[in-house]
Amino acid sequence: MNMEKPTLEQISNSLKEKFGDSILSQTQEYDFPVLVIKKESLFQIVRFLYDDERFQFRYLTTFCGLHYPDSSQPFGIMVQLHSLVHNIRIRFKSFTTLKDLEFDSLTPIFSAVNWMEREAFDFYGIRFKGHPNLKRILNVEDMDYHPMRKEYPVEDATRVDKDDTMFGRKSSGYDREKLMSGKQ
Amino acid sequence: MQTQDITQKEEKQYTTLNLGPTHPATHGIFQNVLKMDGEIVMDTEQTIGYIHRAFEKLGEHKPFYQVTTLTDRLNYCSSPINNMGWHMTMEKLIKAELPKRVEYMRVIIMELSRISDHLVCNSVIGVDTGAMTVFLYIFQWREFIYEIFEEICGARLTTNIGRIGGFERDFSETAWKKIRHFVKEYPKGLKEFENLLMRNRIFMDRTIGCGPISAERALNFSFSGPNLRAAGVDYDVRVTNPYSSYQDFEFAIPLGTQGDTYDRFMVREHEMWESLKIITQALEKLDKLEDKNTFHAEVPEFYLPPKEEVYNDMEALIYHFKIVMGETDVPKGEVYHCVEGGNGELGFYLISDGGRQPFRLHFRRPCFIYYQGYPEMIRGGYLSDAILTMSSMNVIAGELDA
Numbered sequence: 001m002n003m004e005k006p007t008l009e010q011i012s013n014s015l016k017e018k019f020g021d022s023i024l025s026q027t028q029e030y031d032f033p034v035l036v037i038k039k040e041s042l043f044q045i046v047r048f049l050y051d052d053e054r055f056q057f058r059y060l061t062t063f064c065g066l067h068y069p070d071s072s073q074p075f076g077i078m079v080q081l082h083s084l085v086h087n088i089r090i091r092f093k094s095f096t097t098l099k100d101l102e103f104d105s106l107t108p109i110f111s112a113v114n115w116m117e118r119e120a121f122d123f124y125g126i127r128f129k130g131h132p133n134l135k136r137i138l139n140v141e142d143m144d145y146h147p148m149r150k151e152y153p154v155e156d157a158t159r160v161d162k163d164d165t166m167f168g169r170k171s172s173g174y175d176r177e178k179l180m181s182g183k184q
Numbered sequence: 185m186q187t188q189d190i191t192q193k194e195e196k197q198y199t200t201l202n203l204g205p206t207h208p209a210t211h212g213i214f215q216n217v218l219k220m221d222g223e224i225v226m227d228t229e230q231t232i233g234y235i236h237r238a239f240e241k242l243g244e245h246k247p248f249y250q251v252t253t254l255t256d257r258l259n260y261c262s263s264p265i266n267n268m269g270w271h272m273t274m275e276k277l278i279k280a281e282l283p284k285r286v287e288y289m290r291v292i293i294m295e296l297s298r299i300s301d302h303l304v305c306n307s308v309i310g311v312d313t314g315a316m317t318v319f320l321y322i323f324q325w326r327e328f329i330y331e332i333f334e335e336i337c338g339a340r341l342t343t344n345i346g347r348i349g350g351f352e353r354d355f356s357e358t359a360w361k362k363i364r365h366f367v368k369e370y371p372k373g374l375k376e377f378e379n380l381l382m383r384n385r386i387f388m389d390r391t392i393g394c395g396p397i398s399a400e401r402a403l404n405f406s407f408s409g410p411n412l413r414a415a416g417v418d419y420d421v422r423v424t425n426p427y428s429s430y431q432d433f434e435f436a437i438p439l440g441t442q443g444d445t446y447d448r449f450m451v452r453e454h455e456m457w458e459s460l461k462i463i464t465q466a467l468e469k470l471d472k473l474e475d476k477n478t479f480h481a482e483v484p485e486f487y488l489p490p491k492e493e494v495y496n497d498m499e500a501l502i503y504h505f506k507i508v509m510g511e512t513d514v515p516k517g518e519v520y521h522c523v524e525g526g527n528g529e530l531g532f533y534l535i536s537d538g539g540r541q542p543f544r545l546h547f548r549r550p551c552f553i554y555y556q557g558y559p560e561m562i563r564g565g566y567l568s569d570a571i572l573t574m575s576s577m578n579v580i581a582g583e584l585d586a
Contacts, residue, residue, distance in 0.1 A: 029518050030276060059419075060406050061522075062531055062548040078533070078546075080520065084403075084417070087424050091520070112406035115556050123240070138233035138585060147241060154238075154245045 043104035065120035123148035212581035243545035247510025256342035262301035262526035269523040301526030350480025395573025405557040409528025415443030510540035
């Protein structure tokens, strides 16, 4: 087995070779390479990096949901993979719209992602196709909203007895109705 | 009239047993609905979230300094590591360079917290096997570590220790004296603790082969920290991605082979010795350093100025208000920083949009990730082994539910 440490360039080249236009951008954020990819090929890319003997990205560091309300594709996920053999870390991000809020589940590859996907579902309402048990995890089952979305204030928005704007508690500033309807 | 044929073979019946949410043996709020075949656990359904406090949401609404108090309440057995992990994340974001003295001081505090964390976990394994004595004996040392923390930052459990860029004040004479006393005297206490448990026949019979997990499964479940190392994988953030000058220190990574309760116990036990070694080295390095006074980096935009200066100096007053009100500019960007916490890789994923609060803050909480492996580990074992497995995994409810 070839155990030479692959460079980042080799990894991104082989990804580009195999998945071509699925890679939308590649940047370096501090010590992390960040690849934004199309959501359709997320599963395939993670599978490829897991299986490939040269890279062996077989440790899922973390996974979480994202919400950028001002973007045309506001919802996203972030996956961080770690090749323990070569000690290389890599981060993927993938985005979608409110209308099409579904990603492929990574549970067939990593058992660890099970609860993390449930967490993303719980807090952002992102669904995962192929997840064995997609239900809320930290919040109560009968909750009817997804609290980490930017339009939900941290405190009860109807209160008028407090003016906390100077204390970092200002409202999110996003129009809830507009965001819920999915229009930009 | 039909009569029931009692000789007919009955379908196997299982008992459902509700363990928790507030069962005293689970040391925290965990619910497990167990499917039992007699005394054997067939399966379990875990419910978590009983102490969920929405830290990630709160984090998006707090200035950067106020997030430190949230991290205290993740793994509260070793809160200084969480505090410093967060401060280091911010330092990475603002690209602050820290003086060596500050980094070594941080290493001392982080290793002391690691010892106190492992000590709680290991002595609680003792309690769950019926050996209360060790727990009571060793706890005076945790008390002593908390006294050191109290001397340094004024708090014991939820420490809120340090600042972005270093410490709020230099360690006092008493603090140094206490740290040196700890390094000198603690080995005796730890030795006594080991004598009571390590080669104790009853303890060994009880823990060897209890709740095992293979290295392959542990990796697939993204285990980290002592639990992963007990399964035989030498992954330690302090070595793979050194932070706070850990590359300057000589220490070993203890490994297990079976991934069972005894291995987890032993890995933590040896890690305490390694931590002591690191603290000793850090003290030596500090003695050799010419710098004897620096306790913070020069980052005036983020480091709160001393109170005397705030009262007498215009610039300090401005910085004080800017920091307290969260009005200092931070760079845009996203950082991930991880530290080796008491029970694994504790990561902070921070997206900053240049505002006074994080745009998105995600904690990689090791407990939350490895507690998923629990059903696999207890399947086919006795109920009492399930209790023991849980305490040996060091699942901390505060971190699990964030």
